[in-house]
Amino acid sequence: MGRPSIKAERTQEILDAYERCVSRFGVEGSTLEKIAEEAGLRRSSLRHYIGNKDDLLEALVTRFITKSRQSTEELMSCLTAGMDAASLVETLFDESSRDQSLALVAGALIVAGTEYPDVAASLITWIDEFNDGFAKRLRKIWPQCKLRDCQIVATGIIGIYFNVESFSSLGSTEKLNKRSKDAALRLALSLS
Amino acid sequence: MGRPSIKAERTQEILDAYERCVSRFGVEGSTLEKIAEEAGLRRSSLRHYIGNKDDLLEALVTRFITKSRQSTEELMSCLTAGMDAASLVETLFDESSRDQSLALVAGALIVAGTEYPDVAASLITWIDEFNDGFAKRLRKIWPQCKLRDCQIVATGIIGIYFNVESFSSLGSTEKLNKRSKDAALRLALSLS
DNA sequence: TATTTTATTGTCAGTATTGACAATTTAGTG
DNA sequence: CACTAAATTGTCAATACTGACAATAAAATA
Numbered sequence: 203m204g205r206p207s208i209k210a211e212r213t214q215e216i217l218d219a220y221e222r223c224v225s226r227f228g229v230e231g232s233t234l235e236k237i238a239e240e241a242g243l244r245r246s247s248l249r250h251y252i253g254n255k256d257d258l259l260e261a262l263v264t265r266f267i268t269k270s271r272q273s274t275e276e277l278m279s280c281l282t283a284g285m286d287a288a289s290l291v292e293t294l295f296d297e298s299s300r301d302q303s304l305a306l307v308a309g310a311l312i313v314a315g316t317e318y319p320d321v322a323a324s325l326i327t328w329i330d331e332f333n334d335g336f337a338k339r340l341r342k343i344w345p346q347c348k349l350r351d352c353q354i355v356a357t358g359i360i361g362i363y364f365n366v367e368s369f370s371s372l373g374s375t376e377k378l379n380k381r382s383k384d385a386a387l388r389l390a391l392s393l394s
Numbered sequence: 395m396g397r398p399s400i401k402a403e404r405t406q407e408i409l410d411a412y413e414r415c416v417s418r419f420g421v422e423g424s425t426l427e428k429i430a431e432e433a434g435l436r437r438s439s440l441r442h443y444i445g446n447k448d449d450l451l452e453a454l455v456t457r458f459i460t461k462s463r464q465s466t467e468e469l470m471s472c473l474t475a476g477m478d479a480a481s482l483v484e485t486l487f488d489e490s491s492r493d494q495s496l497a498l499v500a501g502a503l504i505v506a507g508t509e510y511p512d513v514a515a516s517l518i519t520w521i522d523e524f525n526d527g528f529a530k531r532l533r534k535i536w537p538q539c540k541l542r543d544c545q546i547v548a549t550g551i552i553g554i555y556f557n558v559e560s561f562s563s564l565g566s567t568e569k570l571n572k573r574s575k576d577a578a579l580r581l582a583l584s585l586s
Numbered sequence: 587t588a589t590t591t592t593a594t595t596g597t598c599a600g601t602a603t604t605g606a607c608a609a610t611t612t613a614g615t616g
Numbered sequence: 617c618a619c620t621a622a623a624t625t626g627t628c629a630a631t632a633c634t635g636a637c638a639a640t641a642a643a644a645t646a
Contacts, residue, residue: 204621205613228505230423309501315564316418322564329561358577361557362550369521372507372514385550396591397643
C-alpha cells in the first residue's frame with residue numbers, strides 16, 4: 203500500500219552526483235546546493251533520502267569502498283593465471299576500462315580524512331585491502347614467487363597507477379602515462 | 395620614507411596558512427575566513443596583501459611550484475654519484491626530512507585543476523619537470539644506464555612516493571610505508 | 587612636529603549555505 | 617473513491633562568505 207519507494211535508486215543517483223562534485227570541488231567544496239543541482243533534484247530531496255552533509259559523506263565513503271571492492275574483484279578476475287607481465291600491465295592500465303574519477307575521488311577523500319577520522323580509518327583499511335588483494339592475485343599468476351615479493355610489487359604498481367590516474371585527470375599526460383606503464387611493467391617483470 | 399613594508403613576510407605567512415588550510419579542507423573548502431583565522435589575521439588583511447580568492451590561489455600555486463623546485467634541488471644534491479640504490483631510497487623516503495604536506499597539497503591542487511585550467515597546466519608542467527629532473531640525477535648515479543630507463547624508474551619511484559605520502563597523512567600506515575619503500579628499491583636496483 | 591606611506595581594523599550589502607519543518611502531490615491499495 | 621505511504625516542493629530563520637570600501641593606527645622621514 204502507499205506509493206512505491208524509489209529510495210534505493212534515488213540514493214544511488216544522489217551519491218553519483220555527489221561523487222562527481224567531489225571529483226570537481228573536493229569534499230568541503232561540495233555544497234548541498236551543488237550536489238542537488240548536479241543530481242537534478244531539490245536540496246530538500248537530498249535531506250529526504252539520505253540526510254545532512256555528514257550522512258551524505260558517510261554514505262559516499264561506504265559506497266566508494268564497496269564499489270571499489272567489486273570493481274577490484276572484476277579486474278582481478280581478468281588477471282588470469284599464466285598471464286605474462288606485459289598483458290597484466292596492459293590490462294591494468296587500459297584507459298578504456300578504468301574508472302576515470304577513482305583516483306580523483308580517492309584524493310579528495312584523503313584530504314577529507316584529515317578532518318574526518320572515520321573517513322581516514324576507512325581509507326587505510328581500504329588501501330591495505332586493495333594491496334593485499336592484488337598481491338594475492340599476483341601470487342596466483344607467479345606461484346613460484348614469495349608472497350612478500352608479490353606484496354611489494356603490488357604496492358608499487360598500485361602507487362604508480364594511482365599517481366598517473368590523478369594527473370591524467372588534468373589533461374594530456376602522454377609522457378607520464380607511457381613512463382608509468384613502463385615502470386609498472388618493470389616491477390611486474392621482476393616477478394617472472 | 396613612510397612606514398616600512400612587511401608585505402613580503404606577511405604574504406608568506408598568509409600563503410603558509412593557506413597551504414595548511416588546503417591540506418585540511420581542499421582548495422574549495424578553504425574560505426577566506428578560515429585562512430585569515432589560521433594566519434592570525436583579519437580577512438581584510440588578506441585582501442590588502444594579496445587580493446581576492448583567485449589571486450590567492452594563483453599565488454599559492456606559483457609558490458608551491460617554486461618551493462618544490464628548490465627543495466627538489468636540495469634533495470637532488472643529496473643524491474651523489476656513486477651512491478647505491480639502497481641509500482638512494484633511504485634518502486628519498488626519509489620521514490624526518492620530508493615535507494609532510496607536499497602530497498596532500500598536490501592532491502588538493504589536482505582536484506582544483508578540474509575547475510581551474512591554469513592550475514592544471516601548471517601542475518602538468520611541474521610533474522614533468524620533477525620527473526625529468528629526477529631522471530637526470532639517476533643518470534648521473536648510473537651513467538651506464540640508458541636515459542630512457544632512468545626516466546621510467548624515476549617516474550615509478552615518484553609515483554610510489556606520492557602515493558604513500560598521501561596515505562601516510564591519514565595515520566599509521568607502516569605496512570604501506572615498508573612495501574612502498576621496498577618497491578622503490580626494487581626499481582632502483584633494476585638500474586644497477 | 588607635519589607628512590607620508592603602509593599596516594590594521596571596521597563596516598556593509600549582497601549572496602550562498604544550512605537545518606528544520608510545513609505543505610502539497612503522486613501512485614499505489616482496498 | 618477513500619486511504620496511505622512516499623515523493624516532491626516550498627518556506628524560513630540563522631549563519632557563513634565575499635567583495636568593496638572607509639577609517640584608524642603606526643612607523644618612518646624631513
